[in-house]
Amino acid sequence: MSTTGRDQKTQSSLGNIVRRPETGSFVGLVFVFTFFAILGGPIFVGAPGWSSWLNIAAEVGIVALPIGLLMIAGELDISVGSVIPASSMTAAIVSGHFGLAAPIGILGGLGVGLLVGFINGYLVAKTKIPSLIITIGTMFAVMGLTLGFAVLLVGSTSVSLVADPLTKKLLGTFVGGMFNVSMFWWAGFVAIIFYLLHISPIGNWIFALGGDRESARNAGIPTANLTIGLYMLSGFAAAFVGILQLLTYTSAQVASGQPFIFNSIMCVVIGGVLLTGGAGSVVGIVIGTATFSIVNQGIFFSGLDPNMGSIFIGVLLLAAVLSNDGFRALTIKLSTKKS
Secondary structure, eight states, X not given: OOHHHXXXXXXXXXXXXXXXXXXXXXXXXXXXXXXXXXXXXXXXXXXXXXXXXXXXXXXXXXXXXXXXXXXXXXXXXXXXXXXXXXXXXXXXXXXXXSOOOHHHHHHHHHHHHHHHHHHHHHHHHHSOSOHHHHHHHHHXXXXXXXXXXXXXXXXXXXXXXXXXXXXXXXXXXXXXXXXXXXXXXXXXXXXXXXXXXXXXXXXXXXXXXXXXXXXXXXXXXXXXXXXXXXXXXXXXXXXXXXXXXXXXXXXXXXXXXXXXXXXXXXXXXXXXXXXXXSOOOHHHHHHHHHHHHHHHHHHHHHTOOTTHHHHXXXXXXHHHHHHHHHHHHHHHHHHHHXX
């Protein structure tokens, strides 16, 4: 290959990288980390700082990954905010209140997430009601059921569970006294979701579903089963986070999980997933989650007013949406020129 050919190929590769939405997300991540590293100093860039935002990122990231898949497919799941406390309360009641083995309670909690996910997916696939409305409805229904059963069965909105040493070590301990084991589970979810979206044929189905559901169905893609499967994955991930929280803090609360609704969506959008569906990546979602978590925790290390955190996150979200639209417009423009 000639020098000119190699140069053109290099320029083409660089151009493709620059046009990807997650490239802008990565630039944002570097800027945010550098900003708080300067303000926070050695404490923020040391183990205390890293553990602080990574522990937050792990829990939010596990929920954000399947939310990202749903958004790429053109759907949304608001019910995760109720599934988290529902799963932790279920496990705590089964194993903490009634004294059954911890694995049985954990399976019960995960089962709650899968059931809610199935109901969401079935209703979205079989009706023409927008997923936003359906999942808001199931969110309130699950919240009410969780509160009602908690009061009925144990007479309280808080239930404790002290698990056996092995279960605690696997799902609710801190490595080195600072890093929560949830980080390793997050890495596992990242690997699985990356394979699902970018390597397996199902990934193409998800992108096609977000591009045009009717065309995807006509192409032979099992859109209904795929939708149900994605919602069940979202419910499972939310329930898993609920179990992690229960075993980490040895207590389940009815009024928990609500921040995960918008936090997970923000992580996905900051990571470059288009709100219109049909585009996004696991790498971008991970970058968005890290960026959100660094801002969330960096405020406390920098000595700034805690209220500034909301301002930073709001600005990040708006910048991400504008950046995504800009990258999309640039890609369409360049594609049109090539044609």
